[in-house]
Amino acid sequence: MSRSLLSISDLGETGLRRLLSIADHMAEVNRRPNPKVPALRGKTVCNLFFEDSTRTRLSFETAAKRLSADTMNFAVSQSSLNKGESLRDTVETIAAMGVDAFVIRHGSSGAPWQLGAWTNASVINAGDGWHAHPTQALLDMYTVRTTLNRLEGFDGLSVAMVGDIKHSRVARSTTEAFKMLGADVTWVAPRTLLPPSHREHVVSNLDEVLDDIDIVYLLRMQKERMNEALVPNLREYTTRFGLTPERAARLGDHVLVMHPGPMNRGVEMAVDPSELRGSVINQQVTNGINVRMAVLFDLLGSGSENSLAGSAEV
Amino acid sequence: MKPTTSKLLITKGRLIDAGGERSADVRIANGVVVEVGVGLLSGDGEQVVDAAGMVVCPGFVDLHVHLREPGREEAETIETGSRGAALGGFTAIVAMPNTDPTQDSVGVVEFVRQQGERAGLCEVLPSGSITIGRRGETLTPFAELAAAGVRLFTDDGNGVQDPQLMRRAYEYASDLGITMAQHCEVERLTEGAVMHEGSCCSHLGLPGWPSLAEELMVHRDIELVRLTGAPAHFLHLSTAGSVELVRKAKADGLAVTAEATPHHISLTDELLTSYSALYKVTPPLRTMDDIIAIREGLRDGTIDAIATDHAPHVSESKELPLDQAPPGMLGLETALGVSIAHLDMPLVDIVAALSWKPAEIAGVADRHGRPIEVGEPANLTVFDPAEQWEVVPGQLASKSRNTPFVGVPLTGRVKHTVFNGEVVVLDGVAQK
Numbered sequence: 093m094s095r096s097l098l099s100i101s102d103l104g105e106t107g108l109r110r111l112l113s114i115a116d117h118m119a120e121v122n123r124r125p126n127p128k129v130p131a132l133r134g135k136t137v138c139n140l141f142f143e144d145s146t147r148t149r150l151s152f153e154t155a156a157k158r159l160s161a162d163t164m165n166f167a168v169s170q171s172s173l174n175k176g177e178s179l180r181d182t183v184e185t186i187a188a189m190g191v192d193a194f195v196i197r198h199g200s201s202g203a204p205w206q207l208g209a210w211t212n213a214s215v216i217n218a219g220d221g222w223h224a225h226p227t228q229a230l231l232d233m234y235t236v237r238t239t240l241n242r243l244e245g246f247d248g249l250s251v252a253m254v255g256d257i258k259h260s261r262v263a264r265s266t267t268e269a270f271k272m273l274g275a276d277v278t279w280v281a282p283r284t285l286l287p288p289s290h291r292e293h294v295v296s297n298l299d300e301v302l303d304d305i306d307i308v309y310l311l312r313m314q315k316e317r318m319n320e321a322l323v324p325n326l327r328e329y330t331t332r333f334g335l336t337p338e339r340a341a342r343l344g345d346h347v348l349v350m351h352p353g354p355m356n357r358g359v360e361m362a363v364d365p366s367e368l369r370g371s372v373i374n375q376q377v378t379n380g381i382n383v384r385m386a387v388l389f390d391l392l393g394s395g396s397e398n399s400l401a402g403s404a405e406v
Numbered sequence: 407m408k409p410t411t412s413k414l415l416i417t418k419g420r421l422i423d424a425g426g427e428r429s430a431d432v433r434i435a436n437g438v439v440v441e442v443g444v445g446l447l448s449g450d451g452e453q454v455v456d457a458a459g460m461v462v463c464p465g466f467v468d469l470h471v472h473l474r475e476p477g478r479e480e481a482e483t484i485e486t487g488s489r490g491a492a493l494g495g496f497t498a499i500v501a502m503p504n505t506d507p508t509q510d511s512v513g514v515v516e517f518v519r520q521q522g523e524r525a526g527l528c529e530v531l532p533s534g535s536i537t538i539g540r541r542g543e544t545l546t547p548f549a550e551l552a553a554a555g556v557r558l559f560t561d562d563g564n565g566v567q568d569p570q571l572m573r574r575a576y577e578y579a580s581d582l583g584i585t586m587a588q589h590c591e592v593e594r595l596t597e598g599a600v601m602h603e604g605s606c607c608s609h610l611g612l613p614g615w616p617s618l619a620e621e622l623m624v625h626r627d628i629e630l631v632r633l634t635g636a637p638a639h640f641l642h643l644s645t646a647g648s649v650e651l652v653r654k655a656k657a658d659g660l661a662v663t664a665e666a667t668p669h670h671i672s673l674t675d676e677l678l679t680s681y682s683a684l685y686k687v688t689p690p691l692r693t694m695d696d697i698i699a700i701r702e703g704l705r706d707g708t709i710d711a712i713a714t715d716h717a718p719h720v721s722e723s724k725e726l727p728l729d730q731a732p733p734g735m736l737g738l739e740t741a742l743g744v745s746i747a748h749l750d751m752p753l754v755d756i757v758a759a760l761s762w763k764p765a766e767i768a769g770v771a772d773r774h775g776r777p778i779e780v781g782e783p784a785n786l787t788v789f790d791p792a793e794q795w796e797v798v799p800g801q802l803a804s805k806s807r808n809t810p811f812v813g814v815p816l817t818g819r820v821k822h823t824v825f826n827g828e829v830v831v832l833d834g835v836a837q838k
Contacts, residue, residue: 288607
């Protein structure tokens, strides 16, 4: 079976470091006037998105095209899943058309693992349920690595991850990757938004950690959580866990502010991010292309960086 | 049901029944045991079954089987389920009422019983639902169904959420000689849940099913038994806390009984790391601490019976993402092998939990789980207590393939099953 990227733990520290270093080469490609190389010419990448995500899908599609791979897009609304076709039949049908990699986004935790049992193509997890989002973790690591110039690792860095940890695949994957590279991660959330059995490296007071951190990572607070009585209302959430102007003013000059997007302005992000000195939110998006190119190249490429030389026809 | 007229001699077996153990031959004619003794000689036209090295015991009784007929015959029928039961050594099985239509009327209950008689592989005992359509709103006509022979009532698949309705159910049932069997799950605590709530679900990003959801209802129903005096049976206990609650209730002298499934004494929630829906079940697989407590509950008699919660599902449905796949596992053909492999208790106690104790709860102790003595109905199981084996899904009699026990070493295998004096399983092969 082909290699796949399902989770940060499957990838391991060696794999994580390898992908970050490949991403450096991709960043170099992306700085060229014609940011397109023939490395994956003849390869076909299928984006299987069972959940809306324009941003992640565009990022993967751009990454594939800059490596000259062909792309197919399968969105559930246009699909025959609405006609009762099973996930397995859908995947086997598309695989029969000749696909080298599936990029899958699914609302159910574990769906990429199931898919992996039914296809010989590589499977790239673009987010499954509450579980994992490994390319988000990669772009976060790449952003910190390049911004702080920490090529060797993140020893001594202190990260506060704030908000709805329980329902967040980003929180799980990015925390795992930060720890793998040596950073300390503290989860900042009320008990209702934490995984049920998690008790360590947890605080429920953002102000308590604000003076001691190097990175503040804000998670998106979804409005539907209000209906589940997980927090009383958004105003109270912002008061306790939002990045307000007062808290932003307390942040040290060196502190990075990160967010996986899309932001809820006025909720977790209660300041204008363009006025934040340490915001690297736009770099995160840019780096998304670099790391997704690295993933595709690592899984489907020849293994030789020579194929990144020269440019493809536009 | 008419007993068969054929004659049968089971030789050299190790007999285990409620009276203890002994070695003897057993002669059966016209559906009853006619002779028990050492060195019996076979007569003319008598079928001889060699049981040397094997246990001969009263047939097993499964309090908890989903036969899917009527309504979902693509997953199982009463015939295929009965065949699996016979192969598992069961001579009586209680059919859960979550069929379509629900077993909430005499007509449906009679249909299920008659389909069981047509298959003729074991006695199929229809249960009735507690509420019409299992909707938790209106009581099923208990007395009508009791007159039709129904002894256990349950909304299994769901617990009865409304405490007032459940109080009425116990009160109304209290003088009818029937038993309420509760599926303990407070549904507001399990919305969307696919696995045990613990460290494993946190890591896998799957919504958790807290132990509390079961224990709250076990507690509620114990108190309702205390209040009303009606008996209760607790289905598929899965948590250490539930075992402790039932232990205390029994110590208080309350009329409660309980069952546990083979999968809750053998498999943990960590199997879900595979994201395979084969391991999705209600209540969910729990932790090793819970497994140890359930085993202890069986050992000290807090839990009376081993019941399979045999729940067939077509393969397509088990290929759905975990949150969409239906819960449930096959269990009939593997129950004995899992029980012997995972329970460190005397064989006679394991057989008790599979046979005469559930026979009592099911209200069939007049014909199942009987001592092996002259004049008793010939519902018997012959098994090799030491055979090591592994289950092969494609070889199961069930129409479905969703066994979670592939690759799990099993100890003890049923060889022959005698139902109403007829050999329905011989050398591990169903005879019809």
